[in-house]
Amino acid sequence: MGRRFPGMLPSLVVVALLPALSISPAHAQPLIADLSKHVVAITTGFTGSDVLVFGAVEGKGDVVVVVQGPGQDVVVRRKGRVSGIWANRDSLTFAGAPSFYAVAATGPLAKIVPDAIARQEQIGVDYLRLKLKEGSLAGPGERKLFRAALVRLRARDQLYPKQVFPVTLIGNRLFRATLHFPANVPTGTYTVRFYLLRDGKIIGGSSSPLYVNKTGMNAELTAFAHEQSVLYGLLAVLIAGFLGWLGAVVLRRHN
């Protein structure tokens, strides 16, 4: 594979917690959750999509939802002046940075989630583990600067939304939240992790996959372009040539 999925580890931890927490069969699990849909379909008219996440919790507590896209290597480049012209000069490569990262919670993260847990479970953009790819060397100052730039640029593109989406609790029992995925959302398999926290401790959790896929003509064209690129290239050329010829013939008669 070569790619790392930083989202996998915490979600495995949560899943592993589940059986231990639901020992007594009389009590339901402390947190159960689901998504209104497990597939975000990117169609030709796609302008972004909302996914409703909902569930029930056992007793009081705060609910935190973390959505994480598949990890990918990312190069962050910095421009510098080279003889009067602004050109890319320095770069750092981050390994397995999530292509999308968003959090929803019942309140401000700083109040709900203690530092240690946030770090361990990567809750909140500031606690996202963005590791440098092996071989990329940089001092801590530079590293911080490039990390901040990555987060800032991704936030600008709505891929690491700055704000924490609200989670509404109804009667300390039911919760719901709407997650927004923008039009430029990257494709792949996402994980949605749910946490129930009480008094600064995780007392329940679960995790669901969410698939962001191109569908219909989009999916077919993309697959075609990547899997049969020779044929795709030939057809692209032939179609354009034919339409150009057709245009000339039709318009000539028209004039």
Add this chain to the structure above:
Amino acid sequence: MQIYLPIAEVSIDVFLLLFLGGGVGFLSGMFGVGGGFLMTPLLIFIGIPPAVAVASEANHIIASSMSGVMAHWRRGNVDFKMGGVLLIGGFLGSFAGVQLFSWLRTLGQIDLVISLSYVVFLGIIGILMLLEASRTILRSRRQSGARRRLHQHYWVHRWPLKMRFRKSKLYISAISPIIIGFVVGVLASIMGVGGGFLLVPAMIYLLGMPTMMVVGTSLFQIIFVTANVTFLQAVTNQTVDVLLALILLAGGVVGAQFGTRAGQLLRGEQLRGLLALMVLAVCIKLALDLVLTPSELFSVGTPGSH
């Protein structure tokens, strides 16, 4: 109405794309240029990734040059032999250009090279055209009857491997059109242009071809060079967005109709002067972007050939 472009992976208003296609089509109909040099920067400006903009614009140019060459071919204004020789260079150039493109992309310098190529070539061509057009306008005002020489001999005419190009009434070395074709081929793959704005002056001033033959012949060779670029980009970089090219084309066909009519209202040198101003405007805009301190110094990309 938003439309999601599958290869570019962005969602864009389809009417904006039709409008761009129409607008550039209008100008290309009016001035008899392909318009790639305007379209590619505009596509990048509205948020299409540069690699996709360059490759898809090459695909779009195939169609517009095809339409254009038909009209010239009917009037017998295409020198197929010269076009063929230019094409040898063009093919070699586009092979080299697509490789160079991939390599620069992994280095993270492709955007810079695209911008720099635009600034340099648009700057040179724009200034030359503006000078030539204003000289012609001034001369026609003064009504001076100074005759130009029918046929000029340049240093390139002394090279070996001479060939006879009957339609262009030339007997010159095949090396110079091959070199010109090569340079244009490289630029076509890097800049996402047909290269007509370079090819036409090169054919007139370097090869000494008759002006009548120039546009048709350059369109003829551009079809094949952009076809080769499209194919190579599709195979090496998978960056050709057919949907994008088709939408631009639909707008372009309509725009070109009106443009051709509008062009008939103006005189040749006035048209060339206007075109020169437009070329220079694009050049200055891109040059300023390179020189002025950008508001964001950082950028994000995917490493290596993905």
